[in-house]
Amino acid sequence: MTAAVPVTITINGETLTRLAEPRETLADFLRRDLGLTGTHAGCEMGVCGACLVMLDGVPVHACLTFAVQAGGAAVETVEGLSESAVIADLQRAFHGRNALQCGFCTPGMLVTAHGLLTRKAMPSREEIRDALSGNYCRCTGYEAIVDAIEAVARCRAAGETAAASLEEPA
Amino acid sequence: MNAPLGTLDRPNSYIGRSVSRPNAKRLLAGRGRYVTDLVLPRMLHAAFLRSPYAHARIVSIDVAEARAMPGVRLIAAGADLAKLCKPWSGTLDHFKGMKSASQLPLPLEEVLWAGQAVVAVVADTRAQAEDAAEAIAVEFEELPPVVDVDTAREPDADRAAVAVSDNLCFGSRLDTGGIDEIFAEAAHVVEEEFHFGRHTAVTLEPRAILADWDASEGKLTVHHATQTPYQFQDLYSRHYGIPEASVRVVAPDIGGSFGMKLHVYHEDMAVVGLSMLCGRPVKFVADRIESFVSDIHARDHRVRARMALDAEGTILAMDVDDVTAIGAFSTYPRTSAVEGNQVIRLMGAPYRFDSYRAELSVVFQNKVQTSQYRAVGHPIACAVTERLVDMAAARAGVDPVSLRERNLIPDDAYPCASPTGYQFEALSHQKSLARLKALMGYDALRAEQAALRERGIHRGIGIASFVEISNPSPAFYGIGGARISAQDGAVLAVTPAGEVRCQISVTEQGQGTETIIGQIVADQLGIAREQVRVITGDTENTPHGGATWACRGAGIGGETALQAARKLRGNVLSLAATILQARPGDLDMRNSVVVDRLSGMERIDLSEIARIAYFRSDTLPKDASAQLTVAHHHAPQGYPFAFTNGVQGCHVELDVETGFVKILKHWVVEDCGRIINPLLVDEQVRGGVVQGLGAAFFEECRYDENGQLTNGSLADYLVPMAGEMPDIVIAHIETPTADTALGAKGCGEAGTAAASAAALNAVNDAMAPFGASIAQIPMTPTRLLRALGTI
Numbered sequence: 007m008t009a010a011v012p013v014t015i016t017i018n019g020e021t022l023t024r025l026a027e028p029r030e031t032l033a034d035f036l037r038r039d040l041g042l043t044g045t046h047a048g049c050e051m052g053v054c055g056a057c058l059v060m061l062d063g064v065p066v067h068a069c070l071t072f073a074v075q076a077g078g079a080a081v082e083t084v085e086g087l088s089e090s091a092v093i094a095d096l097q098r099a100f101h102g103r104n105a106l107q108c109g110f111c112t113p114g115m116l117v118t119a120h121g122l123l124t125r126k127a128m129p130s131r132e133e134i135r136d137a138l139s140g141n142y143c144r145c146t147g148y149e150a151i152v153d154a155i156e157a158v159a160r161c162r163a164a165g166e167t168a169a170a171s172l173e174e175p176a
Numbered sequence: 177m178n179a180p181l182g183t184l185d186r187p188n189s190y191i192g193r194s195v196s197r198p199n200a201k202r203l204l205a206g207r208g209r210y211v212t213d214l215v216l217p218r219m220l221h222a223a224f225l226r227s228p229y230a231h232a233r234i235v236s237i238d239v240a241e242a243r244a245m246p247g248v249r250l251i252a253a254g255a256d257l258a259k260l261c262k263p264w265s266g267t268l269d270h271f272k273g274m275k276s277a278s279q280l281p282l283p284l285e286e287v288l289w290a291g292q293a294v295v296a297v298v299a300d301t302r303a304q305a306e307d308a309a310e311a312i313a314v315e316f317e318e319l320p321p322v323v324d325v326d327t328a329r330e331p332d333a334d335r336a337a338v339a340v341s342d343n344l345c346f347g348s349r350l351d352t353g354g355i356d357e358i359f360a361e362a363a364h365v366v367e368e369e370f371h372f373g374r375h376t377a378v379t380l381e382p383r384a385i386l387a388d389w390d391a392s393e394g395k396l397t398v399h400h401a402t403q404t405p406y407q408f409q410d411l412y413s414r415h416y417g418i419p420e421a422s423v424r425v426v427a428p429d430i431g432g433s434f435g436m437k438l439h440v441y442h443e444d445m446a447v448v449g450l451s452m453l454c455g456r457p458v459k460f461v462a463d464r465i466e467s468f469v470s471d472i473h474a475r476d477h478r479v480r481a482r483m484a485l486d487a488e489g490t491i492l493a494m495d496v497d498d499v500t501a502i503g504a505f506s507t508y509p510r511t512s513a514v515e516g517n518q519v520i521r522l523m524g525a526p527y528r529f530d531s532y533r534a535e536l537s538v539v540f541q542n543k544v545q546t547s548q549y550r551a552v553g554h555p556i557a558c559a560v561t562e563r564l565v566d567m568a569a570a571r572a573g574v575d576p577v578s579l580r581e582r583n584l585i586p587d588d589a590y591p592c593a594s595p596t597g598y599q600f601e602a603l604s605h606q607k608s609l610a611r612l613k614a615l616m617g618y619d620a621l622r623a624e625q626a627a628l629r630e631r632g633i634h635r636g637i638g639i640a641s642f643v644e645i646s647n648p649s650p651a652f653y654g655i656g657g658a659r660i661s662a663q664d665g666a667v668l669a670v671t672p673a674g675e676v677r678c679q680i681s682v683t684e685q686g687q688g689t690e691t692i693i694g695q696i697v698a699d700q701l702g703i704a705r706e707q708v709r710v711i712t713g714d715t716e717n718t719p720h721g722g723a724t725w726a727c728r729g730a731g732i733g734g735e736t737a738l739q740a741a742r743k744l745r746g747n748v749l750s751l752a753a754t755i756l757q758a759r760p761g762d763l764d765m766r767n768s769v770v771v772d773r774l775s776g777m778e779r780i781d782l783s784e785i786a787r788i789a790y791f792r793s794d795t796l797p798k799d800a801s802a803q804l805t806v807a808h809h810h811a812p813q814g815y816p817f818a819f820t821n822g823v824q825g826c827h828v829e830l831d832v833e834t835g836f837v838k839i840l841k842h843w844v845v846e847d848c849g850r851i852i853n854p855l856l857v858d859e860q861v862r863g864g865v866v867q868g869l870g871a872a873f874f875e876e877c878r879y880d881e882n883g884q885l886t887n888g889s890l891a892d893y894l895v896p897m898a899g900e901m902p903d904i905v906i907a908h909i910e911t912p913t914a915d916t917a918l919g920a921k922g923c924g925e926a927g928t929a930a931a932s933a934a935a936l937n938a939v940n941d942a943m944a945p946f947g948a949s950i951a952q953i954p955m956t957p958t959r960l961l962r963a964l965g966t967i
Contacts, residue, residue: 027303029303037213042206043206043208043209043210043212043213044205044206044207044208045206046210046212046380046381046431047212048380048381048382048431048464048890049464049889049890050463050464051464051889051890051891053890053891054380054464054890056380083206084205084206085205085206085207088204088205088206097201097204097205100200100204101196101197101200101201101204102196104196104197104200104688104855104856104859106200106203106204106686107432107685107686107687107688107859107863108203108379108380108381108429108430108431108432108433108685108686109200109202109203109204109208109429109431109686110208110210110379110380110381110431110432111380112203112204113206116204131903134898135898135899135901136898136899138897138898138899139897139898139899141897141898142378142380142890142895142897143380143898144377144378144379144380144432144434144863144867144895145432145686145863146859146862146863146866147859147862147863147864147865147866147901147904147927148866148897148898148901149862149901149903149904150859150862151898152898
C-alpha cells in the first residue's frame with residue numbers, strides 16, 4: 007500500500023483534483039469519493055459491464071481502470087450523460103420498451119449503446135447483440151434492450167428526436 | 177387480452193394495459209439507490225476470512241497482527257457473536273423426519289464448506305478490512321469432505337457435519353399403488369437417468385446489507401437487499417432478542433434477486449451483531465468471488481425416471497427417484513427441501529394419468545447450501561417429464577405434439593387433481609399447445625428440418641408443456657411453523673391534495689410490482705395512475721405481509737390493492753354523498769371527480785372532498801365519518817395454490833463437428849390468468865426463459881473431488897449473454913382464477929420452468945439421426961460431442 011496521490015480528472019465536464027490511493031479503481035473513485043453511484047460494480051473483473059463509463063469518448067470498464075490512470079482524461083458517467091441529454095432518446099426508448107428491470111446493468115447498457123451508435127449509425131440486431139456481448143443482464147433476456155437500441159438507431163437515422171414508445175396513450 | 181374484464185372495466189381502465197414503469201426512470205438516470213450505494217455517518221465496513229477447506233475443524237485463530245492494522249475497529253469470531261445471536265436450524269415441521277445442523281453467524285469449531293465465513297473484521301474502509309482479514313492466521317485440521325451423493329448415503333459414510341447422525345436431510349415417498357404391475361404390463365416403457373447441474377443466481381448486484389444498531393433507543397435499522405423485509409424483521413428480532421417494533425428493515429432498489437436474497441446468510445446475520453458490538457453502522461457487500469461461494473446454489477439433482485404407456489400412446493404411470501444434494505445444512509428459514517418436494521410433486525403435472533410413485537432423497541454434502549431459486553423444482557420436473565414424453569413418442573412412432581395432444585389434461589376436465597395431490601382449478605393445456613403449434617409454424621418447421629438434414633444441417637425442435645405454482649397459501653411455509661406470511665396488507669389514503677398513497681407489503685425488484693399496484697388502485701378508484709404513489713419495501717412504512725416470492729405479487733398483492741381500493745372508494749363516495757346530500761349508490765368516481773353514476777355529470781372533485789375532510793370537518797354533519805385512509809389484508813382462500821400453465825417451443829441448430837448449439841428461436845404460450853400489464857408479463861417471461869436457457873447450455877458450479885468450487889468467477893462461470901440468446905415469441909391464453917376478484921396468477925417462474933426442458937428436447941431431436949441422446953444439463957459442447965461419440 008502506498009500513500010494517496012493527487013489525481014486531476016474531468017468528470018462530467020468538471021475538472022477536479024482529489025487524493026486517491028494508487029490501488030483505488032476508477033469505479034470506487036467515482037462511487038465512493040464523488041458519490042456518482044450510477045456507475046455500478048457487478049463483478050470487479052471487467053466481465054459484466056455494469057461499471058462502463060465513457061473515457062475520452064470510448065466505453066471503458068471503470069473497475070479495470072485505476073483512478074490514477076484516468077488522470078488528465080475526460081470521464082462521463084451515466085449522471086453526466088443524463089444531464090447533457092445525449093442519451094435522452096436511449097433512455098426514453100428503454101423506458102417505453104421496458105428494457106430494464108432491476109436497473110443495475112442499465113447504466114452500463116446505456117454506455118455501450120451510446121458507444122455503439124456513435125461508431126455505427128444503423129447496426130443490425132446481430133451487431134447490437136454482438137456489441138452487448140460484454141454487458142450481462144440477468145433480468146430482461148436482452149431482447150427488449152436490443153429492440154430499444156434498434157428503435158433509437160432507426161429514429162436517429164430518420165432524423166427524429168424522440169424514440170418510438172410502445173406505451174399506449176394513458 | 178381475451179378474458180372479459182367485468183367489474184374491472186372502469187372509466188380509468190388500466191387493467192390489461194401495457195403501461196411503462198414510473199420508477200424505472202430513476203434507474204435509467206443512474207439515480208437508483210441500492211444498498212450497495214448507501215453511506216451512513218460513522219459507517220464501518222466488514223470483510224470475512226473464509227475457510228479454504230470444504231470440511232475442517234478450527235484448531236486456533238490468531239488475530240494479534242490483524243488487530244493492530246490501520247483502521248481496524250473489531251475482529252469477531254464465532255464465540256463473540258454466539259453471545260448475542262440465538263442459533264437457527266433450517267427445518268419445517270410438516271417435512272416429517274427432516275434434520276439439519278444448528279447454525280450460528282460464524283462457526284465455533286467446524287467449517288462445512290470451502291468459502292464459509294470464519295472470522296469477521298470491521299474497519300474504517302473495505303480495503304482495510306480485507307487487508308486485516310488476510311493477516312489473520314487460522315489453523316485448520318482437515319476433515320474428510322463429503323462430495324458424492326451416493327458415497328454420502330452409504331451406511332458408514334463420513335458425515336458432512338459432525339452434528340448430524342447421517343447425511344440424509346429429508347426423505348419422502350409418494351405411491352398411488354400397483355406401479356410395478358403397471359410397468360410390467362405396459363406396451364411401452366421409457367426410462368432415463370438425468371443429471372441437473374448446480375447453478376446460482378448471479379444477480380448483478382451482489383448481496384448487500386447495512387446494519388445500524390442504535391444503543392441509545394435500542395433500535396436496529398437494517399438496509400437490506402432482500403425481497404422479504406418482514407421476514408427479516410422477525411428473524412433479527414427473535415435471534416438478537418430485540419422487540420419486533422424496534423427492528424426496521426428497509427429494502428430499497430434491489431439489483432436482482434430471483435429467490436436468492438430471501439434466505440438467511442451467515443454474513444448478514446453476523447453484520448447485525450457486528451453493528452451491535454461496534455455501536456456503529458456496519459456494511460457488507462459480497463464481492464463476486466464471495467457471491468459464488470456463499471450465495472445459495474440451486475438444482476443439483478440426479479433423477480432416475482421411467483414412464484409407462486399403453487399401445488395407443490396413453491400415459492399410464494410414472495416412477496421417479498430424485499436424489500438432490502443441498503450442502504452441509506438446510507437453508508433457514510425456508511429449508512433446502514422445498515425444491516425436491518416440488519420436483520416429485522410436479523412430475524407429469526400437465527398430463528392425465530393416475531398411477532405414480534416417487535422417492536426423494538435430500539442429501540448433505542460439503543458444498544455451498546442450495547435452496548429456493550426462480551421456478552423452484554419446476555425445471556427439473558418439467559425436463560424429466562417432457563424428455564420422457566418425447567422418448568415415448570419416438571418409441572410409439574408418433575409425433576411429439578400428437579403424443580402431448582393425446583395425454584394433456586383436457587381443458588374441460590377441471591377442477592381435477594394430479595396423482596401427486598395438487599388441485600387444479602382451471603388450466604388450458606390443449607388451447608396453449610394448439611396456439612404454440614400455430615405460432616411456431618410447427619408443420620413447416622418439421623418439413624424444413626427434414627429438408628435441411630439432407631444437406632447435413634441438423635436442426636432440432638423441442639416442446640415442453642408445464643404447470644407453474646403461484647399464489648401460495650399458508651400451506652407453503654406457515655403450516656410448517658415458519659413465520660413467513662402468506663397474506664399481504666395495504667394502507668390506502670387520499671392525501672389532503674386529493675392524491676392517493678398506497679403503502680403495500682409486496683416488494684419491487686424490477687418486475688414492476690409498484691406499477692401494477694398503481695394500475696389496480698387507479699383503476700378501482702377512478703383516478704389517473706399518475707395520482708397514485710406506491711410505497712414498498714420498508715417495515716416501518718407498510719403493513720406486514722409476505723412480500724414478493726413464489727409468484728405472489730400480482731395474485732395476492734394485487735388482490736390486496738384491489739380490495740383496499742374498493743373500500744376506499746366506498747368511503748369517498750359515502751363522504752361525497754353526505755356533502756352532496758345524495759345517495760352513495762348514485763355516485764361514481766372518474767378521473768378524480770365524483771360524478772352522477774348514470775349521467776356522468778361532475779359533482780365534486782376528490783381534492784375538494786379531501787380539503788373538507790382534512791381542514792373543514794366543522795362543515796360536515798356531526799355523524800359524518802371522514803375515513804380517507806383504509807387498511808386491508810388479503811390472504812389466499814380456496815385453492816392452496818393458483819396453478820398456471822403454458823407450453824414452450826425451442827428451435828436449435830447443432831454443429832455436430834464442434835458440439836456448439838445455436839438457439840434459433842424460442843416460443844412461449846403462457847396462461848397466468850388475468851394479465852394486468854402485458855408489457856411487464858412478457859418481459860418476465862423472456863427473462864425467465866433466458867435463465868432457463870442459461871441452465872440448459874452454460875451455467876454450472878463445478879466442484880473438484882475435494883469440494884472446491886473450480887469456476888467461481890464471472891470469467892469462468894458462463895452466464896447467458898445477448899449474443900447467444902434468441903428472440904423469444906410470446907402469446908397468452910387467459911384463464912383467470914375465480915378465487916379472487918382480480919383473477920391474476922403468477923408469471924415469474926413460467927419462463928424458467930420449461931425453457932431448459934424445451935431446449936433439452938430440441939437438442940435431442942437434432943441428434944436423433946445419429947442415434948445419440950443426452951440427459952444432462954448444461955449441454956456443453958464437450959458433453960454433446962461425447963453423446964455423439966465424437967470424443
